[in-house]
Amino acid sequence: IATPSVLPLDEGTPPAPDNGASESVPDEDSVPPPVPEGPAVQYRTDGRQSVVRLAYTRDQAPLFGEDEGDLPPDPAVPTDQPPPPPATIVRPPGVKVVPDIDDAWLRVCVKLMPVAGHFALALTIFALVSGASRTFWRGWFAMTVYVWNPAALFDTGYWGQGDTIHTYLLAFATGVLFAVPSWWPLRHLGRWRWLPQFIVPITGGIAGGLTAAAMLTKPQAWVFLPFVLWIAWRRVGPIGLASFGMVAVVVATFIVKPWQDAGTLGDALTVFAALTQVMPSVSANGHNLWWLKLGPGALAVFDSLPVGGIGPILLPGHLTFATAGRLAFGAFALFAALRLTGPLNLRVVLASHAYLASAYFMTITQVHENHQFAAVPFLAAAAALDLAFLPIFLATSIASFVNMAVHDFLWGEPMTALILAEFPSLAQWGIVDGPTLQMANAWFNVSTFGLFSVIFLFRPTTPSQSSRYLAWRARLTMIA
Structure with a gap:
């Protein structure tokens, strides 16, 4: 999936993607509801609640169509695949979202x-x-x-x-x-x-x-x-x-x-x-x-x-x-x-x-x-x-x-x-x-x-040692 663009709820709209991907801005109904009262409030308040929108392009469509074995559609044709719904991310205090991470660095981070x-x-x-x-x-x-x-x-x-x-x-x-x-x-x-x-x-x-x-x-x-x-x-x-x-x-x-x-x-x-x-x-x-x-x-x-x-x-x-x-x-x-x-x-x-x-x-x-x-x-x-x-x-x-x-x-x-x-x-x-x-x-x-x-x-729990082995072990130990 393309690199996600992250939009904190208290900061405007996300910048327009420059990779040719189509991006859908959710309406009011798709925005996550307010944080409910309860034990989770403090955790959410200390962190940041964000909406993640994933950009879809045609070449990221499923590899197979409805008929198994179909080839992927032409990437040049606009997709009718709806974008995934927004996802809510809860971040602990001190954790920040770094935009525009290079793919090479991301591959390194994944393996750390x-x-x-x-x-x-x-x-x-x-x-x-x-x-x-x-x-x-x-x-x-x-x-x-x-x-x-x-x-x-x-x-x-x-x-x-x-x-x-x-x-x-x-x-x-x-x-x-x-x-x-x-x-x-x-x-x-x-x-x-x-x-x-x-x-x-x-x-x-x-x-x-x-x-x-x-x-x-x-x-x-x-x-x-x-x-x-x-x-x-x-x-x-x-x-x-x-x-x-x-x-x-x-x-x-x-x-x-x-x-x-x-x-x-x-x-x-x-x-x-x-x-x-x-x-x-x-x-x-x-x-x-x-x-x-x-x-x-x-x-x-x-x-x-x-x-x-x-x-x-x-x-x-x-x-x-x-x-x-x-x-x-x-x-x-x-x-x-x-x-x-x-x-x-x-x-x-x-x-x-x-x-x-x-x-x-x-x-x-x-x-x-x-x-x-x-x-x-x-x-x-x-x-x-x-x-x-x-x-x-x-x-x-x-x-x-x-x-x-x-x-x-x-x-x-x-x-x-x-x-x-x-x-x-x-x-x-x-x-x-x-x-x-x-x-x-x-x-x-x-x-x-x-x-x-x-x-x-x-295999015995303790490796067996013959008397001959023990004798040679003693001799070699004395020589050493």
């Missing part, structure tokens, strides 16, 4: 928060790994392989997606829960009896606030909520969990307060109800299990349709793609729940977070190319603590980057051509164009997830 989240997540990974391993270099390794990860850089620096923010908040909340000793063993010790009861409400409250912020940052964070609650129960006990819930409610209320003050809280909450309707495809270009069944056509198939069958197996007619995806995710989530009921340490928790992110991407319908992002930083941390996860981290990073790059509007065709040119041996496997490359990457990604499942389920 994701990039800031990228570095905050990297520092959090360093703190988690170095603290758990008591080794600086393990933390440095985890931070470095994440910061320069091509999938993370593409998602954050190029696309400007906000995946880093909710992942950072979840990682920070996990670190807070492991920052102090577990409440359960300490409660039996007389000299520790009152100290943990004083600490755990603070720990649980901080973790609850961070988790609430993550849940309201991006819907993909909701899949972690039951497991974060279980980890909180095991780490801070009932007292900490109660504090977790209370602080989470307070933080969530504070976050949605601007919408409540503007009278649009209902509109804000519709985002959760509309999750199943925004992109009702079986796979929105995510190279997952469904891509193996439908290939590139998964984007054009509604997830409300029956699955039909898997190979020669005929499934019930009422089993839709969406339902099958949720059932499959529930089955894989039980693997994570199984590991989290055993001995608990930070390595297991980080690996379970990565596994949940990958399982969500592999099974749930409507996923996009970047919805596997959270698996990358959590796998980087888990691999630094246990090298058994290093191959999974490397393979997931490659598959995630290729998934995003080959479907990008600008990078897609050049990236596909570059990969096919750099690896001519792919032709003997039948990988000769974009669709075959996408299918190959889907097989690679799904195979990686299968190997991840095996390692995640059977």
